[in-house]
Amino acid sequence: MNARCRSIRLGALATAVLLLGCSEARRYDQAICALVDVSGTYADQKAEVAKILKRDVLLGMVPGDTLIVIQIDSESYERENLVALMTLDQRPSRANAQKLALARKLDRFASSEAGSKYTDIPGAMMLGSEYLREQPSGSRVMLVFSDMREDLPQGSRRQLAETEFEGIHVVALNVKRLGSDNADPQSFRGRLVAWEDRVRAAGALGWRTFMDAAKLPAYLETLRSSGEGAPTV
Amino acid sequence: MSSLYLWPDHPIPSLLVLWLASAVFLWAAREPMLRFMTGLQQGLEQGFRALADGCAAAAHDLRERSRAVLLAAGSLDAQGRLDREFHRVETAFSERLGQYAKLHRKADDLLLKLEADYQCCGDAPPEVPGWSTAIETVSGIAAVGDPNVQKVLEGIRKSSRDAEKRALAAYRGDTAMRHKILARMAPHWKEIRGLLTRMTASVAKALESSQHINAYVEEYEKIRGQEEHAARALTFSAVKLFLVALLVLGIAFGGAFINFHLIALPMSELVPAGARVGGMPVATISALVIVLMEIALGIFIMDMLGITDLFPKLAGVPSSRRRAILVISLGGLFFLATVESSLAVLREQIVGADAALKLALAGAQDTVVGQASASRIPVVGQAVLGFVLPWVLALVAIPLEMLLDAGRHVAALLAVGVLLALGAVARALGAVAGHTMKLIRLAYDVYIGIPLRIERVLTRENGRAGGKRLSPDTKSESEVTA
Numbered sequence: 029m030n031a032r033c034r035s036i037r038l039g040a041l042a043t044a045v046l047l048l049g050c051s052e053a054r055r056y057d058q059a060i061c062a063l064v065d066v067s068g069t070y071a072d073q074k075a076e077v078a079k080i081l082k083r084d085v086l087l088g089m090v091p092g093d094t095l096i097v098i099q100i101d102s103e104s105y106e107r108e109n110l111v112a113l114m115t116l117d118q119r120p121s122r123a124n125a126q127k128l129a130l131a132r133k134l135d136r137f138a139s140s141e142a143g144s145k146y147t148d149i150p151g152a153m154m155l156g157s158e159y160l161r162e163q164p165s166g167s168r169v170m171l172v173f174s175d176m177r178e179d180l181p182q183g184s185r186r187q188l189a190e191t192e193f194e195g196i197h198v199v200a201l202n203v204k205r206l207g208s209d210n211a212d213p214q215s216f217r218g219r220l221v222a223w224e225d226r227v228r229a230a231g232a233l234g235w236r237t238f239m240d241a242a243k244l245p246a247y248l249e250t251l252r253s254s255g256e257g258a259p260t261v
Numbered sequence: 262m263s264s265l266y267l268w269p270d271h272p273i274p275s276l277l278v279l280w281l282a283s284a285v286f287l288w289a290a291r292e293p294m295l296r297f298m299t300g301l302q303q304g305l306e307q308g309f310r311a312l313a314d315g316c317a318a319a320a321h322d323l324r325e326r327s328r329a330v331l332l333a334a335g336s337l338d339a340q341g342r343l344d345r346e347f348h349r350v351e352t353a354f355s356e357r358l359g360q361y362a363k364l365h366r367k368a369d370d371l372l373l374k375l376e377a378d379y380q381c382c383g384d385a386p387p388e389v390p391g392w393s394t395a396i397e398t399v400s401g402i403a404a405v406g407d408p409n410v411q412k413v414l415e416g417i418r419k420s421s422r423d424a425e426k427r428a429l430a431a432y433r434g435d436t437a438m439r440h441k442i443l444a445r446m447a448p449h450w451k452e453i454r455g456l457l458t459r460m461t462a463s464v465a466k467a468l469e470s471s472q473h474i475n476a477y478v479e480e481y482e483k484i485r486g487q488e489e490h491a492a493r494a495l496t497f498s499a500v501k502l503f504l505v506a507l508l509v510l511g512i513a514f515g516g517a518f519i520n521f522h523l524i525a526l527p528m529s530e531l532v533p534a535g536a537r538v539g540g541m542p543v544a545t546i547s548a549l550v551i552v553l554m555e556i557a558l559g560i561f562i563m564d565m566l567g568i569t570d571l572f573p574k575l576a577g578v579p580s581s582r583r584r585a586i587l588v589i590s591l592g593g594l595f596f597l598a599t600v601e602s603s604l605a606v607l608r609e610q611i612v613g614a615d616a617a618l619k620l621a622l623a624g625a626q627d628t629v630v631g632q633a634s635a636s637r638i639p640v641v642g643q644a645v646l647g648f649v650l651p652w653v654l655a656l657v658a659i660p661l662e663m664l665l666d667a668g669r670h671v672a673a674l675l676a677v678g679v680l681l682a683l684g685a686v687a688r689a690l691g692a693v694a695g696h697t698m699k700l701i702r703l704a705y706d707v708y709i710g711i712p713l714r715i716e717r718v719l720t721r722e723n724g725r726a727g728g729k730r731l732s733p734d735t736k737s738e739s740e741v742t743a
Contacts, residue, residue, distance in 0.1 A: 056537045082622045092535025118533040120611060124618045131622055253540070 055166035057092035058252050060085060061156040064111070064137075065100040065174035067147040070204055077173045078138035080202060080241045082131050085171070088245045091116050091123045095130065096159045097137070100174055101144030102181050104151035111137055113159065147179040150186035157192050167251045168196045171244075175204040176219050193232035197251055200237040201244065287705065288712035295702060302698035309691025316684030320677045327673035334666070335495040339481040346477060350470045364456055371449045378442045496670065503667035509660035513653075517552050520601070520650040523643060524548045527607040552654065555597050559655025561590040569662040598651040605647030609640045 062085065064077050081097070089095060097111040098104070114130050116123040153170065160168045170193070180186060200220065209216035224235040238244055266275035287294065528551075529544035536543040563569040565587035570576060575583070706713060 054537075056540075057535050079624070082624075087619060087622050090535060091529070091533070116535075118535055120529050120534050121614060123534070124614055127618060128621060 055164070056252055057094070057165045058089070058248065059094040059096070059160050059163035059165035059168045060089075060171060060248070061096040061098065061160050061169070062171045063098050063100050063104075063149070063152045063156055063173065065147060065149070065172075066142045067101060067144045067179070069147075069177070069206060070173075070175050071143045073173065073202060073204060074140075074142075075138045077202060078134040080173070080244070081134055084241050084244045085248070086127050086131060086134075088248060089116055089123075089127065091118045091120055092165075094163050094165060096156065097134070098152050098156050098159075099137075099142060100147060100149055100152040101142070102146035102148055103184070104148035105155050105186075106151075107155075109152060109155060110159070115163075146181045146184075147174070147177060148181075148184065148186070149174055149176065149178050150180075150188060151184070153198075154186070154188070154192065157196060160196055161194075167254070169248060169251060170196050170198045172198065172200045173202050174200070175206055176200060176223055177206060188226065188230040190229070190231055192230035193227060196232055197234045197236070198227045198232045199244070199247070200235075201241055203237060203239075284709050284712055288709040288716070291705070291709060291713075294705065298698055298702050298705070302695055305694035305698065306691045309687045309694060312687040313684040313691065316680045316687060320680035320684065323673055323680065324677050327670060327677070330673075331495045331499065331670055334670075335498075336481065339477060343474065343477045343481060346470060346473050350467070350474070364460065368453060368456055371453055375446055375449055378446050381439070381442050496674070499667045499670035500674070502663050503671045506660040506663035506667060510657065510664055513657045513660065516650055516653055517556070517657075519646070520555075520654065521548050521552050523608060523647055523650070524551060524601055524604045526611055527604040530607060530611065551597060551601070555594060555651040555654045556657050558590045558594045558597070560658040560661070561586060562594065562655055563658035563662075565590065569658050571658065571662055571665075594651055594655055598648045601647035601651055602644045603647075605643035606640055609643060 062077075062081055064074065065071075066074065085095065092115070094113070094115040096113045099109050099111055101109065103109075112130055112133050114126055116126055149172070153172070156170050160170065200223065203216075203220070205216055209219075220237055227235050236247065238247070265279065266272055267278055268275050525545050525548040528548045529542070532543050532547050534542065534544055538546055560569070560571055561575075564572050564575050565583050575586070578586070
């Protein structure tokens with residue numbers, strides 16, 4: 029089987045070389061950074077987040093796409109917060125194997141006891157934007173799974189630069205409503221609006237919130253096709 | 262409308278004043294206005310007529326040109342068929358005539374043999390010794406008492422009897438030999454009959470070919486004579502060919518579509534799956550290129566086999582090179598068919614893996630994931646389909662050539678139809694424009710009817726007073742008539 033595959037590959041090589049020779053400069057691959065809150069108020073959502081990531085993000089990824097998973101805890105701007113970083117191989121069969129491996133990793137992450145007292149969302153965002161900027165992908169998206177309530181430990185200072193999210197689309201997903209939000213929904217909405225202002229002020233290409241995560245794949249596909257946020261070489 | 266009123270609170274007086282002013286103005290401008298409208302009418306009529314004439318002329322030219330091309334194509338086709346028939350006749354005759362010498366020699370040999378045998382079969386009685394009568398006479402002498410004489414006579418009688426017996430035996434032997442020779446002649450006769458039958462068949466075939474040639478020559482003569490019904494028959498034939506070719510190409514397109522989908526998915530394993538050209542994945546384009554390459558190779562093969570003539574330049578290539586191109590094309594097609602067959606097998610594996618991945622990411626258990634179809638029939642079916650479809654696609658060259666040949670005649674026919682329709686529409690528009698302009702002129706005169714009537718009365722009175730003068734109305738009427 030391998031020998032035959034090799035011969036087929038050789039046969040298709042000429043065509044591939046020809047086609048790649050004239051392939052356009054625009055890229056269609058996508059880099060996605062998922063920030064997952066593990067702090068006290070959101071810790072119970074880990075399993076749900078893993079499920080969304082597997083079903084609505086991982087499944088729709090194509091060879092060449094990158095997925096970065098970062099956890100939001102008390103001190104999120106640390107390299108240790110990087111849970112997973114994976115770029116899918118150009119061969120679909122290998123990419124499938126990578127997806128399966130990452131799915132297992134996400135399952136392990138969901139079942140872990142990781143938790144934190146504070147919620148350093150901007151720190152994770154800054155770390156995620158640094159990783160995203162490294163990716164030469166056609167579109168870059170940051171998914172935030174959190175209750176969006178920032179709670180920094182004393183002494184921590186998080187200032188988002190004006191170009192922090194340049195070329196990045198930010199999406200808030202599965203945003204958990206807290207007890208106080210139930211009493212006053214306006215505080216929840218105000219929190220989201222404040223985050224939108226903050227993210228846009230930091231140069232983000234767009235801000236979206238999804239109550240239904242099932243709409244995420246279509247949105248990601250739209251961003252992939254539009255090619256917005258492609259790095260300028 | 263109300264903005265035009267002189268006194269917005271009094272619309273009727275305003276309208277009356279407006280009508281009066283406009284009527285006076287239009288009455289004053291009647292002559293140039295009528296000239297303008299007449300000119301416009303003539304311009305429109307002439308323009309539309311010119312357009313209609315142009316369309317008709319263009320349609321006529323196109324039809325004539327198409328007819329000439331059609332007749333030339335038909336003539337070429339008939340010539341080709343005649344050539345082919347002559348070639349067949351020539352081949353048949355040279356073959357048959359080449360065989361005829363052999364046949365003739367064989368028949369001669371057989372006849373010689375038969376003659377010799379016939380001569381051998383001649384009924385020759387056994388040769389009787391010359392002295393037998395004497396012996397018989399001597400042996401018939403009555404025995405006298407002399408024992409010596411009696412002994413001699415007895416000896417003579419005995420030798421005579423022996424000679425008779427020997428002669429009879431020889432005669433019987435000869436007759437048996439003759440029967441044997443005659444028996445040997447039977448197959449020769451049969452062979453001669455067979456040879457004659459073959460000759461009859463050859464002559465019949467030659468006669469049949471000559472009949473074909475007669476028919477082709479008649480058809481060719483008709484075409485050369487540019488007979489109308491020959492042109493019509495050729496047009497019908499072109500349309501029929503076009504439709505048949507279109508149908509076959511449609512079916513072939515369906516085959517190409519299946520073929521493309523069979524290899525599009527597994528191609529992503531061979532080329533970078535993420536790369537795109539013009540928004541289309543490289544894997545998809547590669548699959549498309551492979552299918553198109555198969556069609557291109559098929560075109561070369563059909564041209565090299567002499568079935569199609571899509572590349573006339575290749576017809577002049579020496580036969581050795583033609584053979585080389587044919588072998589290369591066949592090899593290429595075989596290679597692509599093998600690649601496709603393998604890709605079809607790979608496709609099944611990828612589909613299975615994708616399904617398993619989807620189930621796994623959706624949270625299904627491993628046992629469920631493992632329950633894929635165990636049947637090998639889809640794999641084998643796809644592999645066979647992947648191998649056969651390229652060869653089927655290679656045949657597309659034939660309907661493609663038919664479509665291209667017949668397409669230009671059909672396109673010319675359609676263009677003639679469109680031009681004629683355009684001409685008819687232009688003619689109709691010209692007539693409508695002429696009548697409309699006449700109606701507008703009448704409406705104009707109706708609108709300024711009162712000032713016109715006053716003018717006519719005044720003119721008549723002036724005419725009575727100061728002699729005859731041509732009224733503007735009469736002038737304009739004459740102009741209109743002109």
